[in-house]
Amino acid sequence: MLEIKALAEQNRFPPCVRRGGVFPFDNRPAWVNCLLRVLTAAPETHVTPGGQRRHGTAGPALDALDAGLKRAGVSVEFIRIHHQPDGRFPAGVPNPMLPENRQSTRQAVIEHHADAGIAWDGDFDRCFFFDERGDYVENYFLVGLFAEYFLRRYPGSRIILDPRLIWNTLDVVARCGGTAIVSKTGHAFIKARMRRENAIYGGEMSGHHYFRDFGYCDSGMIPLVLMLQILGADAQPLSHLMRHAQARYPVSGEINLTVNEPAALLHDVAAHYAPSASGRDDCDGLSLAFADWRFNLRASNTEPLVRLNVETRGDAALLVHKTHEVLMLISALQAAKETL
Template sequence: MTKLTCFKAYDIRGKLETELNEDVAYKVGRAYGQIYKPKQIVVGCDVRLSSESLKQATIQGLNDAGVNVLDLGMTGTEEVYFGAFHLDVQGGIEVTASHNPMDYNGMKLVRENSRPISADTGLKEIQALAESNTFEEVAHKGITTTYNILPEFVEHLLTYIEPEKIRPLKLVVNAGNGAAGHVIDALETQFQTKNIPIEFIKIHHEADGTFPNGIPNPILVENRASTSEAVLKHKADMGIAWDGDFDRCFLFDEKGQFIEGYYIVGLLAQAFLLQKSGEKIVHDPRLVWNTLDIVEKYEGVAVQSKSGHAFIKQVMREQNAVYGGEMSAHHYFRDFAYCDSGMIPWLLVSALLSETQQSLSSLVENMIAKFPCSGEINFKVSDTQTVIQRIFDHYAVAQPSIDKTDGVSLDFGTWRLNIRASNTEPLLRLNIEVRAEAAGRSVESYVDEVTALITA
């Protein structure tokens, strides 16, 4: 029995050839088919050079397990999510390594209605069957049909805005040579047909698996300059950059400044609560004060969940929440089967810019001034639990309120920190936020203080 190391907490991700190859992909497809026995599922892949062959191997495994496949071609993850709840299918698989390095690939798997398959909801069973290689023969093999989901997907996206209310906007869009470009082109056609006055300035637009402009990962500071510079050059109202499978988008204001995902959560909560007060908004525990402030101001109900898409989606389903947001730029929507999307957020922000007649910088500047934050800072440490305990012990004398929803959050009234071990990498992640009016100290000084404890 060969141990497969590409199975992670939320998805499949591994180094090409050594951890993930066509043989492994075939086994994943075969195991998915045998365990869930769907009649038909959707399969798509991102733009990476290895993705098409891995997708074909996965499809072969599914067909051999008796599953019919709708091959969506090159797609973002959310197009597979959309297909899995919109079409008459019982699941979906996207072959993608998102923002990982060139020599990686992976898969994201869902069941009917786009319910996530992660380590505690079926991924371990798929791993065990793929490792054991004990597959049943089926009487009738499945067939594969190509399917273009783009027109239906774009039609769905347009339901999040009221076209007649959109004011003229100029948007810089940076697909990072990833998979997002074809959706932007299709939206542009619809905007023109419906007289929606949004103009796109496209950079790094064409899908190219060699990633000539670097891996599409706008969370890395060094990857932000091209979007920022284009916003200033073209005097745009907003810049938008996506990761490789465009399930996350990152926003830049009209001054070319990158906006932390944390404040976008507040902005989207505001957008939904302006439409209807009383709705539930789910957020993660890493940074919370701004979200709580906005949700209270616009008469919503804030619900905290552990970080990670499987947890957020579950809590949203249980609470019937209209929206869920993580500071890591994952945004989830009830009308999108509780899945994350990198297309819906910027559409909602465009609508908010139109409705409020404000610039993006003015919409977020009060949030940033009121609740400055550090952004997520990662540390490589040999023993995460020892370090967390050291921080815990050091601050015990201050008697902070303690929350252990995800890692450890310590709230001192004027500032708070969250420290947690990464679910996907050998890292410790730190977030700090401050109440500007009460702190008397900068975020940076708290970061220096906690960093000294971590690296001691």
């Protein structure tokens, strides 16, 4: 990639025999029609999502989808903020996984009394939801919500999930009669596993959601259409739909840590915890399970970081304790490495 970048910056290209041309083509009408196939019925409830894009590319796509929803008879009003694409990102990096980037969506939901909030990353292949109180909803719990949605309609189907947080999704899939399959994190791995298993749906806690009827690929807009469908068909607000799962399996949220040698760190953490663990999975980083808590520690595929996720079985105090414990161990291991 760096070589291609250097060639482009040098602008030294050999002359071509035949010059190419530009032929404009608008594929948005077909794309919107594809998204609208998700709707089994036009939601009757008036749903008002506050939408944040932080000047990424989702704005024009949302406008096209909004027009299609209205033609389909969906009663929806979008409150748009940071709507126009701007590569300078004047409102900050468009990454709603970072807590500091959520405040404007939260404020918009509260100010406009919206039914929900949604935010996208820069290229809108990931989406993030906020409930009617403006509280951020971990994607982990949305994977369970969407898995249940599909399994109610396609009984016995297969659901793909990543190994970072799993207990809630495993419970939902088992209760609804489906088959849960854990895959290595990352769109290349999830898409391949979706195809191999012919899975109806796959979800990552990073905000990527994959759909069999979308070529087994991820979409940042289909989850919005699904949420409109769910909220329109259920009298409960989003916070109520999430509360039982959130209480059963409290989570730490993803914690990013900069370390010098990720592989060595995972080895040392495993040496400390694995002897007392009831289960271990190395399909993507290190996952260790105990009677009432578990964690996943993995190196980022794209950044010089390790990412930690912790969950417990209904014990918020234990969650705080164990998250702190793992972080202190990592800090001690890092300090020991630096003194060598």
